[in-house]
Amino acid sequence: MTRKPALSFWQIWNMCFGFLGIQFGFALQNANVSRIFQTLGADVGDIPMLWIAAPLTGLIVQPIVGHYSDRTWNRLGRRRPYFLLGAVLTTLALLWMPNSPTLWFAAGLLWIMDASINISMEPFRAFVGDQLPPRQRPLGYAMQSFFIGLGAVVASLLPWILARVGVSNVPGASGIPDTVKYAFYAGAVVLMGSVLWTVMSTREYPPEALAAFDDAHDAAPVSVxxxxxxxxxxxxxxVGAIASALVxxxxxxxxxxxxxxxxxxxxxxxxxxxRTRSAGMARQVxxxxxTMPQAMRRLAWVQLFSWFALFAMWIYTTPGVAEHHYGTTDVHSAAYNDGANWVGVLFATYNGFAALAAIVIPWMVRRFGLxxxxxxxxxLGGAGLLSFLLIRDPSWLVVSMVGVGFAWASILSLPYALLSDNLPAHKMGVYMGIFNLFIxxxxxxAAAVxxxxxxxFFHGQPIYALALGGVSLVLAGLCVLRVGEPVAESTSPLTGNSHA
Structure with missing residues (x-):
């Protein structure tokens, strides 16, 4: 057997189900950590620096995890040991985060939480490339996008829902409302349970089987x-030294x-x-x-502008909406906490539209190409973020989230579909980790500037960070035109459609 067999819909469902929990934890982090930081005394101008732990951790962790997961094989498989380890560590961080006694304790927990999420998340991307034949990979990434949207909807809504059923939304003795605490506790349970489902319901091909399939694309050793x-x-x-001296x-x-x-x-x-000729992990990564493939180099610019916009949205939506739409910068006021809860609803809304977009995007690809x-x-996402400046009634911001949801679903799937068929099987993990560097x-x-x-330029008003994000998404769209369109492959047995 040289052709990798197609999997059934439910097999793909099971292998992607763990992403529900990972995104549950990720969404709780995105929607509530800025709120926790401000509640514990952070100035709005310090929030980007406090958030720096998240991307810095990914920069270090993802290529290392990818490198070692390519070389792992034990009774749990190749990628599943990393799913499980990351889930255990993230669960512990979720339980501790809303009980942080100080600002710096919370910042440290964010570092641990993001590192743990990255340990699970990177191998999930490579998992699709390992398990699915090329014609099913777009379906696999779309399924991941669906679970990302579904998990984030519920997670982002949780504080708002809990407040509606009578849980206190007023800061307690620790400064963190019970609505936020209980949301994080629920997230810990969902994350651990969903990842365990994937670990127990899937199997993996051993390295020798992967190498024998006709989609392996084994490459020659890297020559620098x-x-x-x-x-x-x-x-x-x-350039770095001179710029540092000037700073x-x-x-x-x-x-x-x-x-x-x-x-x-x-x-x-x-x-x-x-200079070095060693064969160690650091040199290989x-x-x-x-020497990354050209397609990855061109997609790097698409990712640069896309994730700059997303990071601006995640860290500035809460203070921006509270100030621009609720008229307050007082983090202990009722208006601020109402605004923060509404941001949770907005984040749930864009993730809900992302789940729907995951169904629409395959049709778009057939009609217009990747x-x-x-x-x-x-x-559409750029227009949604720019509209925050024009809309005064916060209720209408739900409309802005339609475009953001489509952008989010697309960012999570189409760049990977453009890339995955060009990667050798024995380096799927490390290249997916490297590609995530451009996240x-x-x-x-963004955190730096x-x-x-x-x-x-904007008198410190956080709402303009969303406008900058909107412009950045427009630039991302222009950059994707430089990327080559993959040649269509055979018909998918699950969808009846031709995939790139």
Whole structure:
């Protein structure tokens, strides 16, 4: 047998079901952590720096997890050990987060929570590539998008629902309302249960079976151009060092220094890569980053602008809506907590529309192709974020979330469909981890510059972060036109449609 067998609908359902719980925890984090930070005393200008733990953790964790999951095989399989480990750690973090006694304790828990989510999330992407033949992979990623939307809807709504059934929404002795506490407890149960379902209801192909399938695309060993690595290493190291010196001299916000030092360190890493001949994990991951496929390089720009916009939305929607639509910056006021709960409803709404979009997007791909479909969807999201400036009644912001939902579903599926068929089977995990760097880097960039941009150009008003996100999604749509459209493959036995 050289052709990977197609899986049934319910087999694909089971292998993607764990994403329901992962997104449940992720959505609770996105919708409530800024609120927890402000409740514990954070200034709105400090929120990006406190959030820096999330993307920085992904930058480190995802390629490492991908590298080792490609090389793992035990009685649980290849990817499932990482699903389970990440789920246990995330569950513990969810139970502790709403009981944080101090701001810095909460920031540390965010770091742990995001690292744990990344341990589970990255192998789930590679899992689809491992288990499904190329013609079913778009269906697998769409199924993941469906569970992402479904989990996030319920998780984002939980504080609002709990308040409606009588749970106190007033900050208690710890400063965190009971609505938020109980939502996090429920998230811990859902996350652990759904990941256990996937672990127990699926099986994996052993490495030798994967290598024998005709979609393996085994590639030659990576060869690094030492001269090119040296050239780019010198450029990055010098630019980062000079920019860092200017940041210190001009006393620019410390968040920017994190970005410039990161560029310098990447340059030094490339210089090390050009000199070393070791076969260790660090060199192999760096070599894979430096020699990534062209499709991944072009998609990197799409991801850069897409995830910059999403990060701006996640960290600034609560303070932006509270100030712009509810007229308050007092985090202990009833108006602020009403606004924060409404943001949870809005986040649930866009995730609900994302679940519906996951059903519509396959039709769009058949009609317009992958690239144009993605352009349409991210432009709808851009229009949704820009409309926050124009809409005054917060109830009407639900309409804005239609576009955001379509963009979110598309971002979670179509770039992976554009990419996955070009990846060798024995490096599916590490390349998916590297591709996720282009989720992480724009979030680091956003955390570094958003606070500065708001202060310099928008009088510190957080609502304008959403406007910047809208413009960024428009640019993401333009960048996707540079990516080649994959050649259509054979008909899917589940959908009857031709997939890229």
């Amino acid at each position: 151009n030492a001269a090119a690595a040296t050239r780019w290493g010198v450029i990055c190291a010098l 210190v001299w001009l006393r620019v916000e410390k968040e920017v220094l994190l970005l410039t030092v990161g560029v310098a360190l990447f340059g030094l890493a490339l210089l090390w890569l050009s 760096l070599a894979d980053v430096f 690239r144009v479909s993605h352009l349409i969807n991210v432009w 992480v880097v724009p979030q680091l960039f 958003l606070g500065l941009l708001l202060k310099l």
